[in-house]
Amino acid sequence: MTPSPTDARPQQKGLPIRVRQVSKTYGRAVALDQVDLDVQSGEFLTLLGPSGSGKTTLLMVLAGFVRPNQGSLHFGERDVLRLAPHKRGVGMVFQSYALFPHLTVAENIAFPLKLRRVPRPEAMRRVEAVLDLVQLPDFGGRGVDALSGGQRQRVALARAIVFEPGILLMDEPLSALDKQLRERMQIELRALHDRLGITTVCVTHDQREALTMSNRIAVIDRGSIIQLGTPKEIYDRPSTRFVADFIGESTFLPVTGSGGTFRLGAQALKLEGYTPPPGANLLMLRPERLALLPEGAPGPDPRYNVITGRVTDIVYQGESVLVQIRLDDGGTVAARVSSARAALGAVPVPGASARLAFAPEDMNLLCGEAG
Amino acid sequence: MKALAAEGPNATELGRDARSERWMLFGLSLPALLLVGLVVVLPIAWLFLLSFQTEGGAFTLANYQRLIDQPSYRRILAMTFEISLTVTAMCIVLGYALAYLLAQLPRRVAGVLMLGVLMPFWTSILVRTYAWLVLLQRDGLINVIGEHLGFWQKPLALVYNMEGTVVGLVHIMLPFMVLPLYNSMRAIDRDYVRGAANLGAGPIQVFWHVYLPLSRPGLFAGGTITFILCLGSYVTPAVLGGGKIVMAANGIAGDVELYFSWGPASAFGVVLLVITLTILFTASRFARLDRIFGGGA
Numbered sequence: 198m199t200p201s202p203t204d205a206r207p208q209q210k211g212l213p214i215r216v217r218q219v220s221k222t223y224g225r226a227v228a229l230d231q232v233d234l235d236v237q238s239g240e241f242l243t244l245l246g247p248s249g250s251g252k253t254t255l256l257m258v259l260a261g262f263v264r265p266n267q268g269s270l271h272f273g274e275r276d277v278l279r280l281a282p283h284k285r286g287v288g289m290v291f292q293s294y295a296l297f298p299h300l301t302v303a304e305n306i307a308f309p310l311k312l313r314r315v316p317r318p319e320a321m322r323r324v325e326a327v328l329d330l331v332q333l334p335d336f337g338g339r340g341v342d343a344l345s346g347g348q349r350q351r352v353a354l355a356r357a358i359v360f361e362p363g364i365l366l367m368d369e370p371l372s373a374l375d376k377q378l379r380e381r382m383q384i385e386l387r388a389l390h391d392r393l394g395i396t397t398v399c400v401t402h403d404q405r406e407a408l409t410m411s412n413r414i415a416v417i418d419r420g421s422i423i424q425l426g427t428p429k430e431i432y433d434r435p436s437t438r439f440v441a442d443f444i445g446e447s448t449f450l451p452v453t454g455s456g457g458t459f460r461l462g463a464q465a466l467k468l469e470g471y472t473p474p475p476g477a478n479l480l481m482l483r484p485e486r487l488a489l490l491p492e493g494a495p496g497p498d499p500r501y502n503v504i505t506g507r508v509t510d511i512v513y514q515g516e517s518v519l520v521q522i523r524l525d526d527g528g529t530v531a532a533r534v535s536s537a538r539a540a541l542g543a544v545p546v547p548g549a550s551a552r553l554a555f556a557p558e559d560m561n562l563l564c565g566e567a568g
Numbered sequence: 569m570k571a572l573a574a575e576g577p578n579a580t581e582l583g584r585d586a587r588s589e590r591w592m593l594f595g596l597s598l599p600a601l602l603l604v605g606l607v608v609v610l611p612i613a614w615l616f617l618l619s620f621q622t623e624g625g626a627f628t629l630a631n632y633q634r635l636i637d638q639p640s641y642r643r644i645l646a647m648t649f650e651i652s653l654t655v656t657a658m659c660i661v662l663g664y665a666l667a668y669l670l671a672q673l674p675r676r677v678a679g680v681l682m683l684g685v686l687m688p689f690w691t692s693i694l695v696r697t698y699a700w701l702v703l704l705q706r707d708g709l710i711n712v713i714g715e716h717l718g719f720w721q722k723p724l725a726l727v728y729n730m731e732g733t734v735v736g737l738v739h740i741m742l743p744f745m746v747l748p749l750y751n752s753m754r755a756i757d758r759d760y761v762r763g764a765a766n767l768g769a770g771p772i773q774v775f776w777h778v779y780l781p782l783s784r785p786g787l788f789a790g791g792t793i794t795f796i797l798c799l800g801s802y803v804t805p806a807v808l809g810g811g812k813i814v815m816a817a818n819g820i821a822g823d824v825e826l827y828f829s830w831g832p833a834s835a836f837g838v839v840l841l842v843i844t845l846t847i848l849f850t851a852s853r854f855a856r857l858d859r860i861f862g863g864g865a
Contacts, residue, residue, distance in 0.1 A: 295763030309767035
C-alpha cells in the first residue's frame with residue numbers, strides 16, 4: 198500500500214495473543230487439551246498438524262466460532278474469551294474464502310468498512326489501495342464467480358486486512374491452489390506480512406508452507422502443542438518422533454547409552470557441541486543431511502561420524518536420487534543425492550559398498566519408540 | 569482446430585450409431601409425449617377453440633367481451649389475486665421461519681421434522697380442507713376451546729369467509745414454500761455466515777446482508793409456485809368460503825355447472841392460463857424455471 202499524505206493514520210501494530218489452559222471437548226473426544234500459547238506482536242505463527250489434531254479448533258477459538266470448555270484468551274490487554282465473533286475485530290481468511298457470491302469484489306472488500314460506517318469515499322479509496330496491495334488493481338467491479346482460485350485467495354486476504362485488524366487468522370489459506378501458485382503465494386504472503394506487521398496465526402497441514410512462511414511453528418497433535426519453535430529449530434531439532442516424522446523425511450536408528458556418550462551398534466557417536474536430551478534412544482537422520490562419500494576418497498573432517506553399509510536400491514526422483522543403504526551394523530537409512538551430482542557418477546550401483554558421513558548438527562537424538 | 573475428416577475410418581457406421589441412439593431416446597419419451605398431448609394439450613386447445621365460438625359454433629369475441637363488460641368477472645379476478653397475494657405473503661413469513669429452523673438443525677433431525685411438513689402434503693386436499701372445517705366452524709374445536717377458556721364469548725366467524733379460506737390455503741401451500749426455501753438455505757455455506765460475523769456483522773446484519781440475499785432464489789421459487797397454485801385453487805375456497813368466496817376456478821365451475829355456458833367459462837379459463845404463463849415467463853427471466861419446480865423433495 199502506498200500511503201497517501203492524507204492517510205496519516207498510524208500503522209496499527211499487531212496485537213499479541215495470549216492463550217491459557219484452553220480446552221475443548223466434543224463429547225468424549227478431546228479437541229484441545231489445556232493449550233497454552235503466546236503469539237508475539239507482529240509475529241507470523243503457524244499451527245501445523247495432521248487433520249483432527251485440533252489446530253483448526255484452536256483457530257476457531259481465536260476467531261470466536263468455537264466456545265471452549267475452559268481457559269482464558271487475551272488479544273493485547275483485552276479479554277476476548279466470551280466476546281462474540283463480530284466484536285473481536287480480527288481478520289480471517291477462510292479455507293473456502295467465504296467471498297459473498299452476491300457481491301462484487303469491491304463490495305466484498307468494502308463489507309467490513311460499511312459495517313464500521315467508514316464514509317463512502319474513504320472506503321472506496323481503501324478498497325482500491327488494498328486491491329493494489331494484493332496486486333489485483335481494476336478488479337473491483339468483477340463478480341466473485343469470475344475469479345480464478347488465486348484471485349479469490351487475494352480478494353479474501355484483501356477483505357480480511359482492509360479494516361486494519363490487529364490480528365489476522367488464516368485457515369489453510371492456500372490449500373485450494375495448485376502447487377506452483379501455492380508456492381508463489383507463500384512468498385507473497387510472507388512479504389505482505391513483513392510489510393503490514395500484523396500478528397498472524399495460520400493453520401496448515403502443509404509442512405513446506407509452514408517452514409516457508411512462519412516466524413515460529415507450533416506443531417499440534419491430539420489437542421496439544423508438541424513443539425513450538427522457529428522453522429529451523431523444528432526441522433533440525435524435533436523434540437519427538439512425531440514431529441520428526443511429520444516434518445521432512447527421516448530414518449530412525451536405535452542407539453544405546455546415556456549422559457555424554459551414545460553408541461550406534463558398537464560405534465560411539467561424536468557429539469561435539471550437541472547436547473542430546475536425557476534418555477535419548479533414537480538417532481534421527483535426514484536423507485539430505487547424509488553425505489555419500491565417493492569410493493576411495495579420504496575421510497572427512499574428524500568431527501564427522503562415518504557409517505558404512507551396502508546400497509540396496511536407487512530411486513530416481515527428478516530433482517534428486519534417493520539411495521537406500523543397509524548398514525553393516527543393522528538397520529536401513531536413506532541418503533538423498535542431488536540429480537546434478539548423480540549425473541557426475543557420484544551414486545554407487547546397487548550392491549556396492551557405501552560410506553555415509555554426518556556432522557553433529559546433521560543428526561538429532563530423541564526419545565521414542567523404535568521401529 | 570482441424571476440420572474433422574468426414575471419411576475417416578468407420579465414420580459412416582459411428583454416425584449411424586449416434587442417430588439410432590437418438591431415435592431410441594425419442595422412442596422412450598414417446599408414451600409421455602402422447603399422454604401429455606392427449607390429456608393436456610388437446611383439452612386446452614379445445615378450450616381455446618370453445619372460447620371463440622357461439623353456441624351455434626360460429627366465430628365470436630363475445631365471450632371475451634362479456635369478461636370485460638360484466639363487473640362480476642372483475643370482482644372474481646380481484647378476489648383471486650387478493651387471496652393469492654395474502655396467502656403467498658403469509659406463506660413467506662411462516663415458511664421462512666420454518667425453513668430456517670429446519671436448515672439450522674442437524675440433517676437427521678431436520679429430516680424427521682420435514683416429515684411433519686410433507687405428511688399433509690401427501691394427504692388429499694379435500695381431506696385437509698374438511699379437517700379445517702371441523703376446526704374452524706361455529707361449534708368447532710377452536711371456538712369451543714376459545715369460549716371455554718374465556719377468550720371470547722360468542723362464537724367467532726372463522727370459516728365460510730375470506731379468513732377461513734386463507735387459513736386453509738396457507739396450510740395447503742406451505743410445503744411448496746418450505747421445500748425450495750429449505751433447499752436454498754441448506755446450500756448456504758456456514759463460512760458465509762461466519763465470514764460476515766468475522767468482518768463485524770452482528771446477527772441482524774448477517775441476516776440482512778448475507779443470509780437473506782443468499783436464500784433469495786428459494787424465496788423467489790417458493791413465492792412464484794405458491795402464488796400460481798393459489799390462482800388455480802378450487803376445492804378450498806369452495807368448502808371454506810361458504811359460497812361467499814368465489815375464486816377464478818370457482819367462477820368457471822359455476823358458469824359450467826349452473827348455466828352450461830361453456831363459452832364464457834372457456835374464455836375465463838384462457839385468461840387465467842395467460843396470466844399464469846405471463847407470471848411464469850416473467851419469473852423465468854429472474855430465475856431458472858427448473859429451479860423453481862426443482863425445489864421439491
